[in-house]
Amino acid sequence: MLSFLKKQEKGWVGIDIGSSSVKMVTLSRRGEAMQLDSYAIMPLPSSAVIDSSIQDVGQVSQAIETGLKVCGGGLTTSVTAVPSSAVILKTIQLSSAFTEFELEEQVKLEADRFIPYPLNEVALDFEILGAVEGHDELNNIMLVACRRDDVELREDAINGAGLKCEVVDVDRFSTERVYPLLQEPGFNEDSLIGLVDIGASTLTLNVFKNGEIVYNREQAFGGNDLSNAIHQQTGMSASEAEQQLRAGELSDDLVQNLVLPFRSTVSQQVSRALQFFYSSGPHNELSKLYLLGGTASIDGLAEQMAAEVGVATEVGNPFIRMVINPKLNPQRLTLDAPTLVKACGMALRSFDH
Ligand SMILES: Nc1ncnc2c1ncn2[C@@H]1O[C@H](COP(=O)(O)OP(=O)(O)OP(=O)(O)O)[C@@H](O)[C@H]1O
Ligand SMILES: [Mg+2]
Numbered sequence: 001m002l003s004f005l006k007k008q009e010k011g012w013v014g015i016d017i018g019s020s021s022v023k024m025v026t027l028s029r030r031g032e033a034m035q036l037d038s039y040a041i042m043p044l045p046s047s048a049v050i051d052s053s054i055q056d057v058g059q060v061s062q063a064i065e066t067g068l069k070v071c072g073g074g075l076t077t078s079v080t081a082v083p084s085s086a087v088i089l090k091t092i093q094l095s096s097a098f099t100e101f102e103l104e105e106q107v108k109l110e111a112d113r114f115i116p117y118p119l120n121e122v123a124l125d126f127e128i129l130g131a132v133e134g135h136d137e138l139n140n141i142m143l144v145a146c147r148r149d150d151v152e153l154r155e156d157a158i159n160g161a162g163l164k165c166e167v168v169d170v171d172r173f174s175t176e177r178v179y180p181l182l183q184e185p186g187f188n189e190d191s192l193i194g195l196v197d198i199g200a201s202t203l204t205l206n207v208f209k210n211g212e213i214v215y216n217r218e219q220a221f222g223g224n225d226l227s228n229a230i231h232q233q234t235g236m237s238a239s240e241a242e243q244q245l246r247a248g249e250l251s252d253d254l255v256q257n258l259v260l261p262f263r264s265t266v267s268q269q270v271s272r273a274l275q276f277f278y279s280s281g282p283h284n285e286l287s288k289l290y291l292l293g294g295t296a297s298i299d300g301l302a303e304q305m306a307a308e309v310g311v312a313t314e315v316g317n318p319f320i321r322m323v324i325n326p327k328l329n330p331q332r333l334t335l336d337a338p339t340l341v342k343a344c345g346m347a348l349r350s351f352d353h
Contacts, residue, residue, distance in 0.1 A: 010037075012166055013071070013078040014174075014347025015064060015158060016340075019049045020200035020223070020242065020294070022063045023343040024071050027322075029351055035323040036333075038071035039340055043239060051201065052083040054153040061160030068161060076162075079349045080154050081169040081342070085218055087146040089170075090114060093132050096139045103128075107143060115145050123151040123168075144170060169349050171342065172213055175206055177352070178345030181318040182290050191287040194277075195316065196270050197342070198295035200224045200242075205273040207286065215277050221269050223295040226262040230254060246294070246335075263298050267308040274309055290316040296338035318344045 008030045016023040021044055026037045048059035092110050094103065107126045108119065115122055122145050129140040151168050158165040175195065182195070189210050197204045201222045207215040223242070230241035234254070244250045250259065270289075277283065289311045291302055296315050306313040317337035324333065 009351065010073075010075065011347050011350030013068070013075050013163065014343040014345070014349070015078050015080040016343035016346060017049060017054065017060060017080060017154060017157065018044075018199055018342075019052065019202070020044060020046075021339075022060065022067060023340055024064070024067045025340055025343040025347045026071055026073060026075060027344070027347045027350070033323055035325065036319050036328065036344075037325050038073060038328070039333075039336065039343070040067035040070040041336060041339060042067040043242070046238065052086065053150065054157060057153055057157045057160060060157035064158060064161035064163065068163070076164055077166045077350075078158055078163045079167040079169060079346050080158060080165060081171045081174050081346050082146050082150045082154065084170060084172040084216055086150045087144060087170050087172070088115060089172075090143045090145075091129065092141050092143060093135075093138045094141050096131060096137055103141070107141065111143055111145055117147060121148050122146070123148045146170075167349055169346060172206075172216065174342060174345030174349060176208075176211065176213060176345075177348045178318050178341055179208055179211065181321070181344070181348075182316045182341070185321075188287070192284055194274070194286045194289040194311070196273065196289060196291055196296075197293040198222055198266060198270075198291065199293040200227075200295075203269055203273060205270075205277060207277055207283075215280065217273060217276055219269070219273060222293075225265070226258065226295075229258050229262070233258065242294075246297070259298065263301055263304055266295060266298065266301060267305045270305055271309050274311075286311045289313040292316045292338045292341045294339045297335055316341050 008028050011027040014025045022042045024040045028035045028037050042063040044063050045059050048056045054060055094106050098106060107124065111124050112119055125144045127142045129142055132138040132140055154168060155165045193208045195206045195208065199222050201220065201224050202218055203221045204218045206213045227238040227241040230236060231238045289305065291305065291313060302313045302315050315338050317334065318341050319333065319337055324330065
């Protein structure tokens with residue numbers, strides 16, 4: 001059937017709650033074709049989210065509520081994710097003869113053994129991955145556990161903006177979901193590909209092989225260092241500095257004296273992150289690196305990084321092969337795309353059920 005005759009399916013709002021801003025993405029799907037309907041990037045006060053943990057639910061709700069005016073389109077349902085660093089993932093093997101109820105009880109017993117908090121403070125979930133090879137009587141079960149607060153504060157912030165939170169996913173899974181969209185069709189799945197997200201306060205390196213994350217590491221580094229330096233030199237507030245960076249409105253002088261040296265620091269930090277990866281085991285060289293997060297938008301960063309680390313580097317854009325709502329500004333979208341990758345991965349979860 002021709003795709004325009006297929007029913008358009010609206011997704012949920014994907015909401016990435018970062019330390020400097022909330023990113024929201026809405027997608028719809030018609031047949032195989034995915035469309036970016038809208039997005040919003042809403043700044044947060046610096047005290048609202050610290051180290052990926054929500055400190056002020058009201059401020060986050062307010063940012064989401066304002067973002068909805070730009071990109072809600074009447075949607076009432078959303079999906080978000082907890083950071084991978086807050087989650088314990090573990091695969092266990094249990095009898096395939098268990099009923100759903102028995103399985104839940106067994107999962108709780110197993111979880112109690114390896115989770116370092118009281119179970120009543122833990123949000124616990126599991127997924128049956130399938131039978132253990134050669135042992136049909138056993139199933140591989142993936143346990144997902146994190147502190148209840150990490151889930152509930154996110155749900156509270158979203159509910160406070162008048163939205164229902166349909167799914168709280170794990171960062172790792174939404175990154176795996178969005179990963180194929182960053183790639184050229186027909187790329188070599190076997191090769192090692194790095195995704196570096198450089199946000200305001202955290203740098204995360206995920207290394208992929210065959211569509212799955214095989215290595216993940218976070219380090220405390222991000223664009224805050226640059227906005228603080230601008231604040232110190234000029235007196236403008238850090239949030240004003242961020243706004244000027246995003247809008248490309250900083251004076252040439254500040255670009256020369258602060259942004260360019262910071263660009264070199266970013267390259268060095270990524271190089272360091274890669275060294276940690278290479279020293280973690282006998283790995284082949286990465287064949288490509290994608291830059292994500294707000295700091296990836298620094299002009300010329302990909303070129304400098306490629307020279308520094310010797311790996312082909314590109315700024316990530318998950319929307320290149322999507323239909324784009326004609327109301328969106330294509331130049332602005334190209335600049336914003338690396339910041340929206342996580343929110344896009346979350347929004348893709350809408351079509352997975
Ligand atoms: N064009 C640009 N040049 C330099 N820095 C930029 C630019 N655009 C955004 N940034 C910086 O990117 C950072 C915000 O990125 P992002 O939205 O990915 O962070 P976040 O998700 O809120 O933070 P985190 O993931 O660390 O919690 C800010 O520090 C901002 O100053
Ligand atoms: Mg982020």
